[in-house]
Amino acid sequence: MRTATLVICTVALFATGATVQAAVPIVTNVVASQQVSSKLVDIYYDVFDDDGDTLKIRVEISDNGGNLYSVPAFSFTGDIGEGITTGANKYILWDAGADWDGEYSDQMRVKVIAVDAQGLPGLEWGNEIPPGGFLMGQDGGAEGSGPSRHVNIPWSYWFSKYEIRNDQYADFLNTALVAGEVWRDGTTSAKAFAGKYGGVSANDVLISIGDVRDVRWNVNNFEVVENRTNFPVRVTWYGAIAFAQHYGYDLPTEAEWEKAARGPDHDDEDEHQVYPWGDLIVNGNANYYSSGDPWTSAGGSSRGSRNTTPVGYYDGNQTPFGPDMANAYGLYDLVGNVREWTRTVWGYSIESYQQQESLAAPNNSLTGTYRYGVARGGSWFSGYTSSGSANSKHLKIYERLQQGRDDDAGYSSYRDMGFRVIRRDTP
DSSP, rough: OOOOOOOOOOOOOOOSSSSSOOOOOOEEEEEEEEEEEEEEEEEEEEEEEETTOEEEEEEEEEETSSSSOOOOOEEEESSEEEEEEEEEEEEEEEEEEHHHHOOOOOOOEEEEEEEEESSOTTTTBBBOOOOOOEEOOOOSSOOOOOEEEEEEEEEEEEEEESOBBBBHHHHHHHHHHTTEEEETTHHHHHEEOSSTTTTOOTTTTEEEEEEESSEEETEEEEEEOOOOOTTBBOOHHHHHHHHHHHHHBBBOOOOHHHHHHHTTTSSSTTTTTTTTTSSSSOOOOOOOOOOOOTTTTTOOSSSSSSSOTTOOOOSOOOOOOOOOOOOOOSOOOOSSSSEEEEEETTTOOOSSOOBBOTTTSSSTTOOOOOOOEEEEEEOTTTTOOTTSSSEEEEEEEETEEEEEETTTTOGGTTTTEOOOEEEEEEE
16 A cells, blocks of 8 residues: 655634634644555644644545545544644654555545634624623513513623534534544444533434434545535534534523524514514525425425525525525524524523523533423424414424433434524623
């Protein structure tokens, strides 16, 4: 087996904070060469980060000039995985004979990827949601009477503009796998190692994988199935919180989610709207059961993965035609497509919700083991009546869903569960 000298890509990341960007980890001077009379490959690289963060490093190998990085490559030692310090002349040894014996290409390429847990590259954000109070729940306005609670959120925060996509999640899994945060249970699921993420225990299922899912295992890495790159990923609560923490983000609390969904002009008494855009819903507003969207299969699909729509699809170009559905904070798909996980635990009523939002409050704490979480926003499977006035499947902003966090019921229990991440300007 022979290899050629190889080249590389870098990954740029940005901050989770409100206004200050974190330094970008930069990978340079990647050189890879095969040792004489052996099947071992030496990989040298430089990596720097002005913040001095320790990094997570992974390597991918291509045998076709970088078109696909699909060479099976697992047998690495050296400066790879988590806890890698910055510096020059970092070294990784690849035992290519163990992974790729008998193969040859003169089009080899090596990709060294550095992640500093300070942000996800390319993630788009909505507008700032300023600190202040709002009325959570119903209030006797347009949506009718019901429980409500005035809640103050004492910090600014930002939501990811779109729900997290399949390609973003596959990239997380690949980095987390090398960093020893997750492990693959055959071709059925990705699971967590102990002590890696708050609120996640050893062997908790993060995501089901396989050809009938949106993400699968292919030889040496996780990849997106067919053309499902730009669709929202479907995961357990554990899978959502693990992704968020891996990049230095979080899941929103239930109060944070509702305030963001309502927008600045409809979050107080007598101002509430049923949906982020108003009190009625039509086909062009969102992806819900029988909305007529061509991507959906009303009532379900034999593959279980053909019911969501691409993130940002409701930008005015959807079929059937509709307006741009970004809400007042610039956020898409707050209603429909996939339900969204929060970090809030089920079992607390709106009336008992704390009036001063706190991440340490019992309903928001990540300590202990809880089986049920709160989900918001409805999904492609959410019901709807032609009058727009009745909906038992949680499309309305104030509707809450008790959702199992674990995988006891199998993939069907979270086939319409996704998430978006939050970053906060907390004191």
